[in-house]
Amino acid sequence: TLISIPGYAFGADLTFIQLALGYVLGRTLVAILLVPLFFRGTFLTAYQVLTTKFGGFIGRATASLFLLTRSVSDGLRLFATGLVLALGLSSMPEVTALISALLPGSDHITALLFFSICFITATTLFYTLVGGMQAVIWTDVIQLMVYLVGSFIAGAVLLGQIPGGWSEIIDRAAASDKLELFDFSLDWSRNYTFWSGLIGGIFITASTHGTDQLFVQRYLCARSQSDARRALIGSGLIVLLQFGFFLVLGIMLWVYYTNYEPVALASLAIEGQIQTDRVFPHFVATQLPIGLRGLLIAAVVAAGMSTLSSSLNSSAASTVGDFYLPFAGEERSSQHYVQVSRWITVGWAMVQLLVALTAIALSRSVVDEVLGIQSLTGGLILGVFGLGRL
Numbered sequence: 082t083l084i085s086i087p088g089y090a091f092g093a094d095l096t097f098i099q100l101a102l103g104y105v106l107g108r109t110l111v112a113i114l115l116v117p118l119f120f121r122g123t124f125l126t127a128y129q130v131l132t133t134k135f136g137g138f139i140g141r142a143t144a145s146l147f148l149l150t151r152s153v154s155d156g157l158r159l160f161a162t163g164l165v166l167a168l169g170l171s172s173m174p175e176v177t178a179l180i181s182a183l184l185p186g187s188d189h190i191t192a193l194l195f196f197s198i199c200f201i202t203a204t205t206l207f208y209t210l211v212g213g214m215q216a217v218i219w220t221d222v223i224q225l226m227v228y229l230v231g232s233f234i235a236g237a238v239l240l241g242q243i244p245g246g247w248s249e250i251i252d253r254a255a256a257s258d259k260l261e262l263f264d265f266s267l268d269w270s271r272n273y274t275f276w277s278g279l280i281g282g283i284f285i286t287a288s289t290h291g292t293d294q295l296f297v298q299r300y301l302c303a304r305s306q307s308d309a310r311r312a313l314i315g316s317g318l319i320v321l322l323q324f325g326f327f328l329v330l331g332i333m334l335w336v337y338y339t340n341y342e343p344v345a346l347a348s349l350a351i352e353g354q355i356q357t358d359r360v361f362p363h364f365v366a367t368q369l370p371i372g373l374r375g376l377l378i379a380a381v382v383a384a385g386m387s388t389l390s391s392s393l394n395s396s397a398a399s400t401v402g403d404f405y406l407p408f409a410g411e412e413r414s415s416q417h418y419v420q421v422s423r424w425i426t427v428g429w430a431m432v433q434l435l436v437a438l439t440a441i442a443l444s445r446s447v448v449d450e451v452l453g454i455q456s457l458t459g460g461l462i463l464g465v466f467g468l469g470r471l
Contacts, residue, residue: 082323082324082327082384083228083232083327083361083380083381083384084358084361084362085358086324086327086328086331087327087328087330087331087334087360087361088331088357088358088359088360088361089328089331089357090259090327090328090329090330090331090332090334090335091331091332091334091335091338091355091357091360091361092355092357093259093273094258094259094260094261094262095259095260095261095262095328095329095332096261096262096263096264096273096274096278097273097278097324097328098262098278098321098324098325098328099262099263099264099273099274099275099277099278099279099282100273100278100281100282100285100324101278101282101320101321101324101325102278102279102282102321103278103279103280103281103282103283103285103286104282104283104285104286104317104320104321105314105317105318105320105321106279106282106283107282107283107284107285107286107287107290107317108286108290108313108314108316108317109314109317110283110287111286111287111290111291111313112309112310112313112314113310114291114470114471115287115291115292115466115470116300116306116309116310116313117306118130118466118469118470119297119300119301119309120305120306120309124301124402125301125398125401125402125406126144126294126297126298126398126399126402126403127292127293127294127297127298127466128140128141128143128144128147128294128399128402128403129402129403130466130469131143131465131466131469132403134468134469135465135468135469137407139465140403141403141404143292143462143465144294144399144403144404146458146461146462147293147294147399147458147462148396148399148400148429149458150454150455150458150459151293151294151295151392151395151396151455152392152396152429152432152433152436153436153454153455154454154455155388155389155392155433156432156433156434156435156436156437156439156440157436157437157440158385158388158389159198159201159202159385159389159433159434159436159437160198160436160437160438160440160441161385162197162201162381162382162384162385162386162389163194163197163198163201163385163437164194164197165378165381165382165385166197166200166201166378166382167190167193167194167196167197168378169374169375169378170193170196170197171189171190171193176193177189177193180192180193180196183196184196191441194441195438195441198434198437198438198441199434201382201385201386201389202389202430202433202434202437204386205386205389205390205393205430206393206426206427206430208220208390209390209393209394209426210423210426210427213394213419214298214302214394216390217390217391217394218299218302220386220387220390221387221390221391223383224383224384224386224387225383225387227376227379227380227383228380228381228383228384229323230376230380231373231376231377231379231380232326232327232330232377232380233326234373234376235330235361235364235365235369235373235377236326236329236330236333238368238369238373239330239333239334239337239364239368240333242337242341242368243333243336243337243341249336250332250333250336253336253340254332254335254336259332259335260332263275284460284463285456285459286317287463288456288459288460288462288463289459290313291463291466292459292462292463292465292466293395293459293462294395294396294398294399295391295392295395298391298394298395298398299312300312300313330361331360331361334360334361334364337364338360345363345367346360348363349363365377365378389433392429392433393426393429393430393433394426396425396426396429397422397423397425397426397429398422400422400425400429401418401421401422401425405418405421405425406418
């Protein structure tokens with residue numbers, strides 16, 4: 082969101098917002114059709130619902146798919162977050178020298194990346210172990226504030242760099258057809274039309290927010306089914322506003338670079354093509370004061386830690402609820418299950434850490450390829466939930 086959505090608007094227009102409309106509708110359908118399933122009993126995980134419908138084999142099979150894809154995709158997210166932190170630390174010579182001395186035999190960026198990944202994992206694991214789901218939710222609130230405040234400050238600085246302000250932004254963008262919101266064409270070769278955004282957004286959201294333990298565990302923490310529904314639909318509206326803000330930020334970046342920094346813009350080209358995902362990070366690195374630059378780096382790291390803590394907690398809950406409890410035999414104390422879940426959380430942290438460290442040696446393009454696995458299995462699991470509900 083922070084990097085790619087401004088990049089999309091920079092290179093195209095505002096039509097990415099059509100996907101967010103699909104997200105709102107998808108969340109509404111999940112609130113109506115799937116959320117009631119999770120309140121028809123005392124469930125620890127989403128997949129226990131499938132166990133009651135289809136038996137233990139189906140419940141454990143879907144839980145296994147969740148654990149596999151979540152570990153790989155979030156391990157790669159951990160790698161990407163570590164990369165941002167490593168690039169931020171690289172501007173501090175003392176830190177670079179210290180870490181390079183602690184990890185001899187590797188270039189300084191690799192050493193910083195190794196340190197960053199391990200540091201983020203250890204920090205996130207600590208507060209997840211100490212506070213459990215409550216810590217996950219409240220740190221998410223704080224991290225969201227850091228993420229949004231940092232982004233709004235960057236937007237304010239950017240607006241100040243454009244002499245004509247909003248009127249200039251609107252006039253220049255309108256003259257270049259960059260304010261288009263909806264594309265109702267039936268051209269199947271286009272990525273973001275009204276129809277692909279709406280239908281694709283609905284199914285993406287239904288598969289993540291309706292069947293993924295990372296999201297379902299939040300509904301199970303709500304006071305009631307109605308509270309869970311309100312939170313879910315409200316999150317869709319917040320995402321719609323957030324996408325709108327980052328798209329406008331991308332338009333502002335386009336006005337600024339094409340009219341006032343064309344030389345800097347040319348430096349972002351690879352083989353003659355502007356790499357749009359690099360535009361906003363380049364602005365942060367070159368135009369923001371160092372303190373604000375640190376705030377934006379903190380925003381990205383906060384978003385990564387938010388995902389990692391939720392991932393560890395949901396993976397531990399699924400392992401305990403879908404695998405340990407059915408085979409544990411005799412009933413144990415609540416404290417026993419909490420202790421087991423903590424050890425399992427450590428285990429999944431090590432798995433994701435290994436995925437992230439392995440990604441250091443691979444081409445970075447592998448991230449997008451492997452994340453595609455989650456979309457494939459998300460559709461399969463959504464189909465099973467659909468059978469269970471309908």
